[in-house]
Amino acid sequence: MRIGILGAGGMADALGTQWIRAGHEVMVAGRDPRRTAERAAAMGARPGTFAQAAAFGDVAVAAVLAQAAPDVLEAAGPALRGKPLIDVMNAPGVPDRYDAAQPLAQTVSRLTGAHVVKAFNLCHVDVWRMTPPAFDGRPVAVPLCGDDPAALEAARTLVSDLGCTPLHAGRLDRAALLEATAAFVIGLWFAGADAQAILPPLTAPAR
Numbered sequence: 001m002r003i004g005i006l007g008a009g010g011m012a013d014a015l016g017t018q019w020i021r022a023g024h025e026v027m028v029a030g031r032d033p034r035r036t037a038e039r040a041a042a043m044g045a046r047p048g049t050f051a052q053a054a055a056f057g058d059v060a061v062a063a064v065l066a067q068a069a070p071d072v073l074e075a076a077g078p079a080l081r082g083k084p085l086i087d088v089m090n091a092p093g094v095p096d097r098y099d100a101a102q103p104l105a106q107t108v109s110r111l112t113g114a115h116v117v118k119a120f121n122l123c124h125v126d127v128w129r130m131t132p133p134a135f136d137g138r139p140v141a142v143p144l145c146g147d148d149p150a151a152l153e154a155a156r157t158l159v160s161d162l163g164c165t166p167l168h169a170g171r172l173d174r175a176a177l178l179e180a181t182a183a184f185v186i187g188l189w190f191a192g193a194d195a196q197a198i199l200p201p202l203t204a205p206a207r
């Protein structure tokens with residue numbers, strides 16, 4: 001499929017490179033045409049403006065700093081309306097200044113009219129560079145929150161193309177929980193804790 005990534009930073013590079021390897025066509029978009037062109041060339045992607053990437057993609061991906069998202073989505077323009085849009089962003093200030101009163105994915109949905117799916121926000125960019133992202137032979141599971149069946153299907157394909165396991169995690173109104181989870185576990189990791197150790201395995205008694 002054609003994937004238009006709004007962003008030309010680390011997440012655009014990591015995910016876009018994986019999707020190009022899987023045979024998709026990718027356009028990345030950033031503020032600075034020269035930096036964007038360099039990034040695109042290194043990935044084997046096409047460079048574009050935010051509006052060009054929005055129009056290019058069968059699927060769009062929002063991968064900019066969240067505080068820049070309103071301006072970037074406005075620059076992307078009407079092409080996003082009705083289109084699958086994967087939102088990988090975490091809230092500004094994660095983890096210390098996370099504000100649960102400002103859910104991101106639903107704001108993206110409201111601003112664009114796109115079929116938003118929240119995904120890929122829980123793991124560090126370096127995990128998304130792994131081929132495949134797996135630990136001890138277990139592929140990383142990627143929770144997906146969204147409302148539109150076709151957009152969810154596209155997101156499942158793009159998760160599988162990384163070698164990860166798509167995990168249905170509810171409707172878009174639950175994306176706020178994914179954003180809160182990111183703030184919570186990133187806070188634990190920054191403090192040097194093993195966030196995975198806080199939960200019992202699935203096979204534990206009394207679950």
Ligand SMILES: NC(=O)c1ccc[n+]([C@@H]2O[C@H](COP(=O)([O-])OP(=O)(O)OC[C@H]3O[C@@H](n4cnc5c(N)ncnc54)[C@H](OP(=O)(O)O)[C@@H]3O)[C@@H](O)[C@H]2O)c1
Nearest residue numbers: 007008009010011031063064065066068089090121124125
């Ligand atoms: N890094 C991670 O481990 C990770 C993991 C999961 C989710 N995320 C989320 O993914 C998103 C992208 O993260 P990243 O690591 O790719 O960040 P990054 O490498 O810093 O790239 C950020 C992107 O946002 C653009 N940007 C920043 N300020 C902007 C502005 N005022 N107007 C327009 N564009 C602006 C940058 O453009 P320029 O190139 O022109 O500066 C760049 O394309 C963030 O929301 C982040 O929370 C990150």
